[in-house]
Amino acid sequence: MIPPELILCHDGLPPDGPVVPPIVQTSLFTFSSVAEMRATFAGERQRPVYSRGLNPTVRLFEEKIAALEGAEDALATASGMAAISSAVLSIVGPGDRIVAVNDIYPDAFRFFETLLKRLGVRVEYVDGSDHAAVEAALPGATLLYFESPTSWRFEALDVAGLCRLARGAGALSVIDNSWATPLLQKPLALGCDLVIHSASKYLGGHSDVVAGVIAGNAEHVGRIRTRVAPYLGPKLAPLEAWLLVRGLRTLSARLDRHARTAAEIARRLADHSAIASVHLPGVATPGAAGLSGWSGLFSVGLLPEVDVVRFCDALRLFKLGVSWGGHESLVCPALVTLDQTGGPNHARFFGHSPSLVRLNIGLEDPQSLWSDLQQALQQGRET
Ligand SMILES: *Cc1c(COP(=O)(O)O)cnc(C)c1O
Numbered sequence: 001m002i003p004p005e006l007i008l009c010h011d012g013l014p015p016d017g018p019v020v021p022p023i024v025q026t027s028l029f030t031f032s033s034v035a036e037m038r039a040t041f042a043g044e045r046q047r048p049v050y051s052r053g054l055n056p057t058v059r060l061f062e063e064k065i066a067a068l069e070g071a072e073d074a075l076a077t078a079s080g081m082a083a084i085s086s087a088v089l090s091i092v093g094p095g096d097r098i099v100a101v102n103d104i105y106p107d108a109f110r111f112f113e114t115l116l117k118r119l120g121v122r123v124e125y126v127d128g129s130d131h132a133a134v135e136a137a138l139p140g141a142t143l144l145y146f147e148s149p150t151s152w153r154f155e156a157l158d159v160a161g162l163c164r165l166a167r168g169a170g171a172l173s174v175i176d177n178s179w180a181t182p183l184l185q186k187p188l189a190l191g192c193d194l195v196i197h198s199a200s201k202y203l204g205g206h207s208d209v210v211a212g213v214i215a216g217n218a219e220h221v222g223r224i225r226t227r228v229a230p231y232l233g234p235k236l237a238p239l240e241a242w243l244l245v246r247g248l249r250t251l252s253a254r255l256d257r258h259a260r261t262a263a264e265i266a267r268r269l270a271d272h273s274a275i276a277s278v279h280l281p282g283v284a285t286p287g288a289a290g291l292s293g294w295s296g297l298f299s300v301g302l303l304p305e306v307d308v309v310r311f312c313d314a315l316r317l318f319k320l321g322v323s324w325g326g327h328e329s330l331v332c333p334a335l336v337t338l339d340q341t342g343g344p345n346h347a348r349f350f351g352h353s354p355s356l357v358r359l360n361i362g363l364e365d366p367q368s369l370w371s372d373l374q375q376a377l378q379q380g381r382e383t
Pocket of ligand 1: 079080081082105147151176178179197198199200201210211212323
């Protein structure tokens, strides 16, 4: 197997060329003759025709993700949600049923509860750690859809076990692997059929790109590429793909740093008198599920005497914001998602507590981050 750092850092460019690949910023690619055009249209030749389909810069990103996930192929998309919707729509049709685990990504939940519902697809939610419940729900289902660890509660699930249950029931399995990245969890080797990522998070890593990717076997990814993507048009732009290739160079180094700081801060928070619970999988449960490590996103439950709003507003280095996986530390309180409008409310559906707060640990100095949390917890406790 090729070491991941080589996949991330080398692009197979000729020794006498640039060290960084160009951005092929073009919508179409011309032909030298009708014969060549005809051969391409007839499927006898593979080459770029139009960037809604194939673009060399986007392809480079796809090849890197396929190599990292141990997949035969990968398809990049304009967002993580485009990866989720394209993957799921390649599997389900009217009358089908999906089994999903609790605490999936909020917009995946809303997609299931609105658009998919209109298309006649039903979704049943189960506790992914309760294998008896999953097994009982699976018969007759087309798809098992899950995340590990889950969003907000960060529960690490037994990926191999869940995929075995899906396969036993004749259902396909799709996992959202954004939190772990291919460096910390390789779901295809654990029996998953498709892996999706929000590349907007760690893969890009600099909070300047929204993108997604789907990885799996050649037949299934090819089916999405030829029978779903051309019509939905969820293409990734060349500039975004180039930024992702650049982001991937440092993925391993960034994750090391995120993980080290997150573990240290999670340990100190667990000992802090204002904290009721810390949810960072991998640290609490070493070797858990399919994870070989942990990253830098986790949540904490504050004790009732801490005012969540005052705590969050008092933070200075941690900025209030959505998303995660970038260089900057972020805080997001569950109470804003409990009040969220504009569709079915995932936080209320999954029963999130208003005292839950999500922390994205960035690349800043760990001691400064800890000092910031300490002073904000102190202010959150003052009445
Ligand atoms: C952000 C996120 C997504 C959606 O990705 P976008 O790139 O924002 O569309 C999907 N899954 C998880 C776990 C996420 O955190």
